[in-house]
Amino acid sequence: VTAPAALADVKILDLMWAIAxxxxxxxxxxxxxxxxxxxSSQRFDVCRTVGPFVELPPGPESSVLFHNLNAGKLMxxxxxxxxxxxxxMLDLVRWxxxxxxxxxxxxxxxxxxxxxxxxxxxxxxxxxSTCLMGQTGPLADYAGFGNLAAAVTGFYEICGWPDRDPxxxxxxxxxxxxxxxxxxxxLAALDHRRRTGEGQHIDLAQxxxxxxFLAPAILDQTVNARTQGRIGNRxxxxxxxxxxxAAGADRxxxxxxxxxxxxAALADVxxxPELAADARFAxxxxxxxxxxxxxxxxxxxxxxxxxxxxxxxxQARRVPASVVQSSRELCDDPQLAHRGHVVKLxxxxxxxxxxxxxRFVLSRTPARVADTAPTLGRDNQYVLETxxxxxxxxxAALAVAGVLA
Amino acid sequence: xxxxxxxxxxxxxxxxLCGQILGDLGADVVxxxxxxxxxxxxxxxxxxxxxxxxxxxxxWAFNRNKRGITLDLDTDDGRALMRRLAARADFLIESDAPxxxxxxxxxxxxxxxxxxxxxxxxxxxxxxxxxxxxYADTDLVMMAAGGPLLLAGDEDRPPVRVSVPQxxxxxxxxxxxxxxxxxxxxxxxxxxxxxxxxxxxxxxFATQSTILAAEAGPLAFTRIAGGARLGPLTGRxxxxxxxxxxxxxxxxxxxFGKFTRRLMEWVHAxxxxxxxxxxxxxxxxxxxxxxxxxxxxxxxxxxxTLARFTATKTKRELFAAAQARGLLIAPVATTAxxxxxxxxxxxxYWRTVAHPELGRAFLYPGPFARTTAAPIAYRRRPPTVxxxxxxIYVGELGLAPEELAALxxxxxx
Numbered sequence: 029v030t031a032p033a034a035l036a037d038v039k040i041l042d043l044m045w046a047i048a049x050x051x052x053x054x055x056x057x058x059x060x061x062x063x064x065x066x067x068s069s070q071r072f073d074v075c076r077t078v079g080p081f082v083e084l085p086p087g088p089e090s091s092v093l094f095h096n097l098n099a100g101k102l103m104x105x106x107x108x109x110x111x112x113x114x115x116x117m118l119d120l121v122r123w124x125x126x127x128x129x130x131x132x133x134x135x136x137x138x139x140x141x142x143x144x145x146x147x148x149x150x151x152x153x154x155x156x157s158t159c160l161m162g163q164t165g166p167l168a169d170y171a172g173f174g175n176l177a178a179a180v181t182g183f184y185e186i187c188g189w190p191d192r193d194p195x196x197x198x199x200x201x202x203x204x205x206x207x208x209x210x211x212x213x214x215l216a217a218l219d220h221r222r223r224t225g226e227g228q229h230i231d232l233a234q235x236x237x238x239x240x241f242l243a244p245a246i247l248d249q250t251v252n253a254r255t256q257g258r259i260g261n262r263x264x265x266x267x268x269x270x271x272x273x274a275a276g277a278d279r280x281x282x283x284x285x286x287x288x289x290x291x292a293a294l295a296d297v298x299x300x301p302e303l304a305a306d307a308r309f310a311x312x313x314x315x316x317x318x319x320x321x322x323x324x325x326x327x328x329x330x331x332x333x334x335x336x337x338x339x340x341x342x343q344a345r346r347v348p349a350s351v352v353q354s355s356r357e358l359c360d361d362p363q364l365a366h367r368g369h370v371v372k373l374x375x376x377x378x379x380x381x382x383x384x385x386x387r388f389v390l391s392r393t394p395a396r397v398a399d400t401a402p403t404l405g406r407d408n409q410y411v412l413e414t415x416x417x418x419x420x421x422x423x424a425a426l427a428v429a430g431v432l433a
Numbered sequence: 434x435x436x437x438x439x440x441x442x443x444x445x446x447x448x449x450l451c452g453q454i455l456g457d458l459g460a461d462v463v464x465x466x467x468x469x470x471x472x473x474x475x476x477x478x479x480x481x482x483x484x485x486x487x488x489x490x491x492x493w494a495f496n497r498n499k500r501g502i503t504l505d506l507d508t509d510d511g512r513a514l515m516r517r518l519a520a521r522a523d524f525l526i527e528s529d530a531p532x533x534x535x536x537x538x539x540x541x542x543x544x545x546x547x548x549x550x551x552x553x554x555x556x557x558x559x560x561x562x563x564x565x566x567x568y569a570d571t572d573l574v575m576m577a578a579g580g581p582l583l584l585a586g587d588e589d590r591p592p593v594r595v596s597v598p599q600x601x602x603x604x605x606x607x608x609x610x611x612x613x614x615x616x617x618x619x620x621x622x623x624x625x626x627x628x629x630x631x632x633x634x635x636x637x638f639a640t641q642s643t644i645l646a647a648e649a650g651p652l653a654f655t656r657i658a659g660g661a662r663l664g665p666l667t668g669r670x671x672x673x674x675x676x677x678x679x680x681x682x683x684x685x686x687x688x689f690g691k692f693t694r695r696l697m698e699w700v701h702a703x704x705x706x707x708x709x710x711x712x713x714x715x716x717x718x719x720x721x722x723x724x725x726x727x728x729x730x731x732x733x734x735x736x737x738t739l740a741r742f743t744a745t746k747t748k749r750e751l752f753a754a755a756q757a758r759g760l761l762i763a764p765v766a767t768t769a770x771x772x773x774x775x776x777x778x779x780x781x782y783w784r785t786v787a788h789p790e791l792g793r794a795f796l797y798p799g800p801f802a803r804t805t806a807a808p809i810a811y812r813r814r815p816p817t818v819x820x821x822x823x824x825i826y827v828g829e830l831g832l833a834p835e836e837l838a839a840l841x842x843x844x845x846x
Contacts (some may be wrong), residue, residue, distance in 0.1 A: 034614050035617060035618070047641070072688065074686075074689070078688060079643075079649075080646040080650060081649060082650060096645065118721055121755065139582045158764070162780055163752070165776045165780045166775060166779055167756065167776040171759070172682070173682050176682060176761060176762070179670075179678075179679070179766065180764055180774075181766065181771060182767065182768050185765055185767050186517055186595065189590060193658060193678060194765055195659055195671075196659055196680070196765075197599075197639070199584070199641045200641065203641075204638050205602075208607055208609065208610050209802060211610040212606075213802050217434065217612070217806075219617070222620065223437070228804050228807075231802065236782060236798075236800075236802075237802065239574070239798045240494075243475075243494030243798050244494045246476075246768055246772070246798050247478075247494055247797065249692070249768035249772055250796040252478065252480065252490075254478065255504055255767050256596065256597075260596075265475075270573075271592050278578075283574075284573045288771075328466075347569060348568075348574045351578075352583045352592050353577060355640075355653060359645065361578075362563070362564045363565035363633065364634070366560075369634055369637065370645065370648065383645070384637065384644075387630070388629060388631065388635075389560070389561075389628070390614065392626040
């Protein structure tokens with residue numbers, strides 16, 4: 029007998045958009061939460077315009093990114109600029125355990141849907157507000173995306189080469205960190221309310237949460253007044269430590285040797301066992317002092333073979349190594365396949381779309397990933413009739429007034 | 434918010450953040466380390482620069498709001514004590530190699546037999562089983578195996594990582610979510626379960642779904658310094674400023690186009706482009722580029738114009754304009770600039786944490802969220818090695834002081 033879904037009793041009214049917010053409620057939907065996503069076709073979620081796309085030219089339902097972030101949710105299209113929409117929203121607030129939004133603070137105020145307004149109809153409401161810089165302070169209403177928060181918090185400055193401009197991590201980096209903190213706060217607030225009856229307003233600034241991923245460098249600043257700069261792929265504790273060229277165009281293998289045992293194994297695999305006894309390379313400190321020479325030796329070996337072959341030979345001796353994997357390799361990766369990481373789901377117009385499965389396994393109540401993101405308006409009838417109990421007349425009036433757009 | 438709950442944190446440097454998140458939220462987190470201290474205490478940087486197990490800033494970064502005990506889990510007596518601790522815990526978090534704790538008799542099945550409500554969280558590089566489950570790993574290797582690495586760096590050099598290790602943080606934060614999902618279910622069923630978190634999968638989320646591109650269609654992102662390349666188009670996120678760099682989200686379409694329009698209005702107002710350039714269809718600009726109606730060279734000319742403009746302004750001027758004009762620009766900040774941030778000061782973000790063992794107090798990054806109920810408090814600085822041995826073994830587990838002394842003498846504690 030399968031246990032009921034872990035979060036089968038959790039109801040979320042989700043006004044979030046882009047990545048940091050929807051990524052959190054997607055995790056909860058995987059484990060059975062009922063998530064009603066509210067979106068206006070007058071104001072598309074930005075992710076609908078960002079690839080990869082399952083069809084070209086892309087339409088609003090073509091984005092794999094959007095499906096990946098919104099799989100398993102219900103969708104109500106609602107134009108919040110219309111006054112009648114507010115009544116629908118407040119009815120959904122009465123229904124929901126949690127209300128989530130990721131606009132700048134002025135937006136919810138303008139709609140008459142700030143925390144005080146929500147609390148007036150639902151005194152124990154849990155409201156999660158997550159924006160780039162937080163609900164207060166001079167930058168509260170600064171709208172932006174995760175590349176900007178990654179720049180302003182310091183990720184860009186320490187990603188790249190010392191002799192070059194910052195390269196920065198890929199994309200909207202802090203958007204990939206924040207969903208975990210958002211989901212944690214929703215779950216912790218639910219536990220707090222269950223025990224105390226008390227709801228709350230959560231103010232989660234994407235930048236502030238993401239800074240914890242830089243905490244060692246930030247403490248280096250506050251404790252030692254030392255400002256870290258770019259060091260490429262170097263590491264203070266390991267050598268060789270880098271990304272080495274492999275046979276073929278733009279093919280790479282990452283190799284990181286963390287102790288003398290791993291170095292001896294590497295030397296064996298390279299067919300140069302004498303290197304382990306070479307005074308220049310015998311200890312981590314010595315290897316760190318002679319990294320350039322070491323990098324040349326390693327690169328000469330990696331360049332002569334396929335990246336996957338290097339990974340296989342090195343891992344067979346437990347030397348940390350991996351192909352720097354491409355999308356194709358990740359989709360074909362036997363380990364990710366074993367974990368069910370790439371899931372192909374029926375798509376309304378494009379046949380199928382790939383999305384990612386849950387990134388963890390719960391042994392007794394596993395994730396269920398069965399549906400793509402809902403198309404715009406797909407669940408209007410279900411939400412209004414079944415969840416809110418509206419009659420046909422009221423639903424028709426909303427449609428005629430253009431509220432369900 | 435989680436104050437009723439006890440957490441045993443057995444993690445290595447691969448999982449420290451998970452317990453800290455639960456501890457920040459009020460849980461009673463006990464960090465269990467081998468006698469002499471965790472290997473994570475040997476990670477740089479160090480307060481004052483000198484390596485010392487109680488001065489690792491990597492340790493400080495991820496172990497506040499925890500108490501600390503030492504215990505040798507490779508001895509029979511150590512395992513027996515761990516079983517006693519686990520019998521009264523709500524969560525156990527570990528990040529050893531898959532199966533390592535099972536061999537010690539401390540795997541999920543063994544501990545759940547005595548405490549069926551235990552939520553047992555395992556964080557491992559590739560997951561608990563599968564063809565790569567036994568692979569050797571590091572941060573760099575996991576960033577390669579999970580996808581983000583290939584997308585970052587200069588196109589004429591190898592892909593490059595963020596130099597503060599990121600991979601295990603993604604997984605540890607993910608693990609906190611997973612633990613609380615299992616905890617929510619436990620309120621109904623009374624039963625715990627085994628939670629299996631994969632670093633590789635957690636890290637894959639940092640590709641913004643582009644790991645799926647090969648299954649979706651022909652367009653793929655490739656790396657370029659300070660941006661990304663999609664097919665024939667080079668998107669640029671890092672731009673020059675007079676005194677450094679800024680990030681600009683220069684994108685098009687229904688969401689981004691209006692920001693780009695406002696940016697180009699400013700560029701025009703300051704005399705850096707003509708009206709025709711300002712008035713391009715920034716909403717439909719992607720379509721124009723992909724259809725060929727707008728040559729890629731013209732897009733490159735626009736970018737060169739913008740770069741000439743931004744290079745005349747300071748980071749501060751560009752950021753101020755972003756706020757005043759509604760633009761997507763932010764400075765590429767150093768940690769020194771971050772610590773001086775007016776926004777963080779206005780929000781009273783920084784927390785002063787006293788380290789009496791050093792006779793000093795230090796600024797820590799502040800709460801990851803603000804709440805109207807039960808706010809995050811920094812109740813405890815990171816523990817020194819074995820700091821709470823007496824408090825927990827004698828005070829809470831009921832060992833006699835001489836029993837603890839004997840365990841210490843035998844180097845089990």
